[in-house]
Amino acid sequence: MPDRARVLIVDDREENLIALEAILSSLDVFLIRAHSGEEALKALLNTEFALILLDVRMPGMDGFETAAHIKRRERTRDIPIIFLTVSDGEPDYAFRGYAAGAVDYLTKPFDPWVLRAKVAVFIDLYEKTRKLTVQAEMLRDRVTTELTGEAAEEVSMTTVLVELSDRLTAVEKEVSRVRDLTLNGHDRALSLPVADLCARVARLRAGFDALHVEPPR
Template sequence: MADRAKILLVDDREENLIALEAILSSLDLVPVRARSGEEALKALLSQDFALILLDVRMPGMDGFETAAHIKRRERTRNIPIIFLTVVDSAPDYAFRGYAAGAVDYLTKPFDPWVLRAKVSVFVELYNMNKRLAEQAALLRERLAGELPPGDAVDRAAVLPELARRLGAVEEELTRVREQARKVGDTSLSGPIADLSERVAHLRAGFDALM
C-alpha cells in the first residue's frame, strides 16, 4: 500500500495539537507533531510533508521565523504552509503570514470543516504530484530509449499501463478542481494550475509515443 501523506502540526500547546489531530482524524494522512519551530525544522530534515499547519505565536522561534527558515531550504521551500493564530492577533499578522510564504491564514477558533476541506485538497495535490513524478519517470525511460522501442511485447505492456495511470490522474485533477471550487479557496489556484501544466506536458509526451 502506498505511503500516506504526512502533515506537520506545529504548536507549543498540547491541547491545540490534540484538537488538530481530532479534526483531521477522518482524513487519510499521518499527522506529525512539533512543539516548537526548532522541532519542526528538525522533522523537516528527515521526512517529507504534504502540508504544514503552523502556529504563529510560539515562545522562542515564532511561526514567522520558522516559515522563513523553511522557505530558505531547497528541500522544503515548496511545502505549503497554513498559518494558525488567535482572532485577536495584531492586524498585520495576515500580511506578515503571506509575506513569509504562507498559502493561507486561519484564525482560531476556526471552522473544523473549512480546515479539513483545505487540508484534504492539499493532500490530494501532494499525492497526485507523487504519482505524476512516477509516471513522468516511466515516460522519460521510454523517450530515452531505455526500453527498446522495437519490442512489441514491451510496448504492449508499458503504454497501456501508462495510459491508464495518466487517465486516472486527469480524472482526479478534475475532481480536485471541483473540490477546490466548492471550498472557495483561492490559495489553491496556484498549486492546481502548476499541476495542470505538468499533467498537460506529460499528456503531450505520451501522445507523441502513440
C-alpha cells in the same frame, strides 16, 4: 515512499495539537507533531511532508521565522504552509503570513470542516503528484531496458515526456473539478488554496508545452 502522506502540525500548546489531531483524524494522513519552530525544522531534515500546519504565536522562533527558514531550504521550499493563529492577532498577521510563503491563513477558533477541507485539497494534489513521479520513473526504466543503441536515450526521454503530459492532463482535470466544486459551493475559504493549486499545475503545463514534445514514431 511512505504509504500515507505526512502532515506536520506545529504548536507550542499540547491542547492545540490534540485538537488538530482530532479534527484531522478522519483523513488518511500521518500526523507528526512539533512543539516549536526548532523542532519543526529538525523534523523537516529527513522526512517528506505534504503539508505544514504552523502556529504563528510560539515562544522563541515564531511561525513567521520558522516559515522563512523552511522557504530558504531547497528541499522544503515547495511544501505548502497553512498558518494558524488566534483571532485577536495583529491586523497585519495575514499579510505577513502570505509574505512568508503561506498558502493560507486560519484564525482560531476555526471551523473544523473548513480545516479538513483545506487539508484534503492539498493532500489530494500531493498524492496525485507523487503517483505521477513514481509512474514516470517506472516508465523511464521500462523503456530504457527495452531499447538499445544510440536512439535509446532520445526515444526514452520523448516517450516519458509524452506519458507525463498525459498524466498531467489527468491532474489538470481533477484540479478543475475541485475548483468548480469550490465555486459552485460558494466556499470562499477554499478559494485561495485552490487558486494556488491551479497556478502550480499551470506552471507544470507551461513547462511541458515549452518542450514541444512530439509523439515517438
